[in-house]
Amino acid sequence: MTARTMRHRTRRLAAAGAALTVLGAVTACGADLGTADLPPTSGELVEQAMDEGEVHWEAAKPLKQMQPVIDLFEKKYPGIDVQYTEAKAPEQASRLSVEQAAGRVSIDVANAVGQTVVPSAKMADAIPWSAYGVAADNIFNKNFVYTWAAPKVWVYNTERVPSSDLPRTWDDLLDARWSGGAVAADSPAQFMAVWDLAPSMGQDKAVTWAEQFAARRPHYTPTVNEAEALIESGQVAIGTSLVNLVLQARAKGAPVAIAPLSPTSASEAYLYVPKGAPHPAAAALLTSFLSTEEAQRVLGKTYNSRIPSSTDCSDPDESPTLKAMCDAGLKWFPTPALGDYQRLSAFSVKAQKALGTDIS
Structure with a gap:
């Protein structure tokens, strides 16, 4: 590897590390955004989500891979428009922390994985996931929903x-x-x-x-x-x-x-609703939907579904990722x-x- 290539690589890696460093500093002094006012039942959540009419979702996956499950959601809940943006987890988390500090959040559903899980825990809103049908095994640290794996x-x-x-x-x-x-x-x-x-x-x-x-x-x-x-x-x-x-x-x-x-x-990846999300009901509805077996089957076709967190090959045909x-x-x-x-x-x-x- 040439010295020039090494310098270029070091600058790129340092930039990624800097994003996480800034994130740690900002999350320590964010604005008090409170907790979203959400209803106690799934039926009422759907009504409130319909009133909001849209949800902004960001994750580190290409739109092409997420489009089939987005189409499924919009078909099931007509009137709620999903706006999806591909964003790498460190950059997304860093930007979200700045938005929360300013009290102007633009993301409704965020993605946490690897080194962004810890800082994201401070930014996640308290959502009653169990009340919205998310299985206890798929709820992590109370506020995260285990949605796919990237082993x-x-x-x-x-x-x-x-x-x-x-x-x-x-x-x-x-x-x-x-x-x-x-x-x-x-x-x-x-x-x-x-x-x-x-x-x-x-x-x-x-x-x-x-x-x-x-x-x-x-x-x-x-x-x-x-x-x-x-x-x-x-x-x-x-x-x-x-x-x-x-x-x-x-x-x-x-x-x-x-x-x-x-x-x-297993390299679990999680979704969460950030504090201050502009469309919290639609965000909670989309996230809980993505946890369902119906959505998981669709995500599995692009190799983005969950797998058991620990080794379990008792049902290897459950998803292409698990089978592989x-x-x-x-x-x-x-x-x-x-x-x-x-x-x-x-x-x-x-x-x-x-x-x-x-x-x-």
């Missing part, structure tokens, strides 16, 4: 790596055959979250592994999307990705597949409490330093 996986180029040579454990990646840029990994080190979540692994072992992995000179990328692109093109043999990315690529004919390298994390993980023989672990996300934020800094990326 982190290792993916390989099927034209470059025969199945007999695939790594099956994390230590297998330390073999000399994977040296010299043969492996792509995302610099933020989110792919290493499972080291903190799995009881048999742990942070001390993670640091040792990361230092040995770094010695193999992997090809670091700012995001998993860019790592996935290198795998698809064959520039690297194997790398970090997300299940939904590899399944989308396979559907388009790309020579990629999930490696049987385990364990990993079970077919690959993967084991995965949940992030069950807000404290786990707080700990993971600190762990990511330690992991990045061990990898030699240190972008936090």
Whole structure:
């Protein structure tokens, strides 16, 4: 990697880190927006949502993937217009915190994942999700609704790596055959979250592994999307990705597949209604709808549905994402409490330093 490329990558990663730094500062001094005045029953919620007539939803997914479930919602609730915007979680959370501090919120339904979960918890409104039909298992930290998963996986180029040579454990990646840029990994080190979540692994072992992995000179990328692109093109043999990315690529004919390298994390993604949302009833209605099995089946077709938070392959046909993980023989672990996300934020800094990326 040239010095110019390294500087460019560092600036991009620093910008992402700066967004989270600003977010932490702003959320500490936001305006008192109170709690939305919402009715106690689903029937009354629908009436109030109809009166509001619109809902503004932002998430880190392309509109094309969300359009089918938006169409389903608008068909079920005619008169409520869904306005969707694709926005990366850190940038969205940072902007939302500024809007809340100013008392002028523009987002009705927001997305929290990974390192944005902790700061988003301070911005989420208190919604009686159970009263609106959301199952208790899908309510996280009271105010979040678990809506889809983006499990982190290792993916390989099927034209470059025969199945007999695939790594099956994390230590297998330390073999000399994977040296010299043969492996792509995302610099933020989110792919290493499972080291903190799995009881048999742990942070001390993670640091040792990361230092040995770094010695193999992997090809670091700012995001998993860019790592996935290198795998698809064959520039690297194997790398970090997300299940939904590899399944989308396979559907388009790309020579990629999930490696049987385990364990990993469930990587739950949540939706929430921010304090001060301009259309809180429509927001609560849309979010609760997206949690239903009807909506989950539609989301599953674009690989954006939930999976069990812990390894469960008893019904692998439940969603394409779950089936892909079970077919690959993967084991995965949940992030069950807000404290786990707080700990993971600190762990990511330690992991990045061990990898030699240190972008936090």
